[in-house]
Amino acid sequence: MRRPVGEGQGGRLFLIVIALGFLALMLLLPLVTVFAQALGQGIGGFATAITEPDALAAMRLTL
Amino acid sequence: MRGVRRSIIPGFGLSLGITVAWLSIIVLLPLSALAIRTAGMGWDAFVDAGLNARAFAAYRVSFGAAAAAALINAVFGTLVAWVLVRYAFPGRRLVSAIVDLPFALPTAVAGIALTSLYAEHGWIGALLAPLGIKVAFTWIGITLALTFVGLPFVVRSIEPVLADLGHDVEEAATTLGASRFQTFNRVVFPAIMPALLTGFAMAFARGVGEYGSVIFIAGNMPYRTEIAPLLIVTQLEQYDYAGATAIAVILLLASFSVLVLLNLFQAWNARRVGGE
Numbered sequence: 001m002r003r004p005v006g007e008g009q010g011g012r013l014f015l016i017v018i019a020l021g022f023l024a025l026m027l028l029l030p031l032v033t034v035f036a037q038a039l040g041q042g043i044g045g046f047a048t049a050i051t052e053p054d055a056l057a058a059m060r061l062t063l
Numbered sequence: 064m065r066g067v068r069r070s071i072i073p074g075f076g077l078s079l080g081i082t083v084a085w086l087s088i089i090v091l092l093p094l095s096a097l098a099i100r101t102a103g104m105g106w107d108a109f110v111d112a113g114l115n116a117r118a119f120a121a122y123r124v125s126f127g128a129a130a131a132a133a134l135i136n137a138v139f140g141t142l143v144a145w146v147l148v149r150y151a152f153p154g155r156r157l158v159s160a161i162v163d164l165p166f167a168l169p170t171a172v173a174g175i176a177l178t179s180l181y182a183e184h185g186w187i188g189a190l191l192a193p194l195g196i197k198v199a200f201t202w203i204g205i206t207l208a209l210t211f212v213g214l215p216f217v218v219r220s221i222e223p224v225l226a227d228l229g230h231d232v233e234e235a236a237t238t239l240g241a242s243r244f245q246t247f248n249r250v251v252f253p254a255i256m257p258a259l260l261t262g263f264a265m266a267f268a269r270g271v272g273e274y275g276s277v278i279f280i281a282g283n284m285p286y287r288t289e290i291a292p293l294l295i296v297t298q299l300e301q302y303d304y305a306g307a308t309a310i311a312v313i314l315l316l317a318s319f320s321v322l323v324l325l326n327l328f329q330a331w332n333a334r335r336v337g338g339e
Binding site: 005006007011012015016018019020022023026027028029030031033034037 | 139142143145146147149150152158161162164165168172173175176177179180186187210211214230233234237243246
């Protein structure tokens with residue numbers, strides 16, 4: 001939708017890129033790291049870790 | 064209620080009673096326990112535990128990093144809120160969901176993830192190390208972790224205000240000859256200012272008390288990268304409950320004064336803007 005008042009195409013793109021870049025660096029990258037580490041030992045390692053009795057009990061309490 | 068003009072809305076007594084009782088149990092009771100413990104320890108012991116050089120260094124780290132992180136969030140959080148509200152781009156809803164990530168991710172997990180990213184052999188740390196920039200285990204890392212946990216506070220307080228602010232006021236400003244920058248500076252910014260201050264204050268307060276996400280990346284060197292909440296935990300582990308509460312009281316007083324100052328500024332600002 002084109003608004004009569006607002007930034008031009010270039011300004012808009014510039015702001016979007018800065019905002020998304022900041023979010024990617026600050027939020028997305030740590031999230032990716034978490035998954036990379038969780039699945040670093042393969043799906044098998046991940047499955048054994050979360051089905052330990054200790055882990056199950058802790059998750060039940062937290063949720 | 065005799066002699067008092069009754070409100071049109073019914074149930075004032077009941078709702079006030081429930082509100083006050085609930086607040087007392089959840090907020091006031093723990094706070095008064097804190098006050099009682101501190102009052103029992105005597106002035107000298109209090110100064111000794113809460114105002115020594117190591118504690119002062121920790122306050123400086125905690126408040127400095129929290130203020131820096133809240134400032135970064137004020138700038139980028141406003142930008143993110145603006146982009147999310149005003150512009151349509153593919154994946155906008157997904158981005159909006161990601162903003163809440165710091166609320167959803169357990170803080171300890173976030174701390175470990177940030178540390179492994181910014182440590183010398185991490186993905187980003189390895190890029191910065193040749194430049195001589197160390198992030199993990201310095202105050203930069205602490206600020207980074209606090210920026211991570213504080214971002215949603217700023218974005219989520221500004222977003223609804225920005226969404227409610229109609230395009231018509233901006234269009235009116237433009238027809239009156241304002242440039243785009245003047246429109247933002249004189250029309251949009253004053254409108255989102257109270258929300259921005261609220262977001263800043265919440266991010267700051269959260270940052271001062273933040274523990275989980277910071278301890279991994281801080282390095283915890285006394286006098287240099289030791290945060291005040293860690294000092295509290297250290298005292299507790301030594302069964303020094305009085306010492307821990309002394310530090311907690313000082314943190315609380317300092318945070319509270321900052322919040323009161325921000326509120327006073329906001330009230331002053333509202334009068335100034337509204338009274339013109």
